[in-house]
Amino acid sequence: MHTFMAVHETGSVKAAAEALHVTPPAVSAAIAALEVALGTALFAKSGRGIVPTDAGETFASYVRKLQGLLAEAASAVQDADRGRVRIGAVATASEYVLPRLIASFAAEHPQVELSLSVRPREELFSLASDHAVDVVLAGRPPRGSGLVTRARRPNRLVVVGKPGVRGDPLRMTWLLTAVGSGTRDTALALLTRLQAAPPLLTLGTSGAAVAAAREGLGVTLVHEEAVREQLEAGDLASSPVTGTPLDRPWHLCTSPDPTAATRLFLEHVCASDAVGAAAFHTRHRPEG
Known part of the structure; x- marks a missing residue:
């Protein structure tokens, strides 16, 4: 094979x-x-x-x-603190959400093997369905995927642009991430809902779109967590767009029967005493 x-x-x-x-x-x-x-x-x-x-x-x-399944089985027969956790995450989550969680987990459980795959949202859910990753960090899993949301963390999407630029944001150029990006799909759905048809410019990554917005090339829909420091420093400004900010919590998803090492990782990232404000929560009932 x-x-x-x-x-x-x-x-x-x-x-x-x-x-x-x-x-x-x-x-x-x-x-x-x-x-x-x-x-x-x-x-x-x-x-x-x-x-x-x-x-x-x-x-x-x-x-x-x-x-x-073979890779999952090899991890499943190991003790929790000696197994392997294969994490899949969208780009923004891999840059702004995961680093602190992975660092603290690795420090506490150094013998657990961690790996990270950064892919577009749909590819991640496909990998999870094929048992090629153990945990997915992205938006809500699609219906019928067979995946279970184990925990969530608040997340908002905001429209940002260069400070001091005046005008209707729905008439400015909208800077988009690559095809397949969940943020891109959300931005296009928002424009459709608002019956707006501004110029569109695809720049690939969220970082490139934010950099272009900072230079006055247009506005972009972005995870607030990714630009919080730039907003506080005045390098970017929020643009008032009807329907925003959008509430799009991060979801930690697994198969219905995660391995012991995967459960150990989930417990860690939900422990506020271990990861502080970066912690996920399980206050809502898991959903498939």
Whole structure:
């Protein structure tokens, strides 16, 4: 399965062999044996490379889940303080929410292996469904995802721009994050709700959008926590837009049956005596 996924991801037997540190014939033999066992072709030639067949794509979706479950199982049989926690987070949360939580957890539980994947919201929930991450830190999980919100933390989205700039913010250029970003989707939904059609400019990251707003290029919808210091210093100013600030709490989500190490991490980040104001809370009933 590992060899199959290497070929699937690289689109080349040679590239997969280099990544796995084996010979190309060994990779070809493994794929051939797998195809015989399954009774179907998993790849087809395309130019100088190969592409997955429909059967190959279907098989890949199952292999991702199997690999995720195997990694999860390896952690599940370990004691809580010697296991592994694979964290997935959206970019803003990874920069402004997680560092203090991870640092304090690592100091208290140094033998727990931590890893972090920073991805767009939808990719994170997909990884969680495939058991490729243990905890997701993002917005509300989509309905039907099978994920459970274990804890929340308050979070607001505000519209900010350069101080002293006058005019209707709904007529200014709106600076957007990349396609797939939850903040971008929220900004576009807000404009639709307000029946506004200002110029749009995609700048990719939240940091780039905020920097452009600070220089007077337009306004941007951003997590208040990410710009609090700039607002207090007067480098940015809040722009009055109907319907904002938007209440969008952070959600910590897991599968219905998290590992012992994952539960240990959740307990830690909800302990105010350990992480102070950065703590999440479980006052609301968990939701799937």
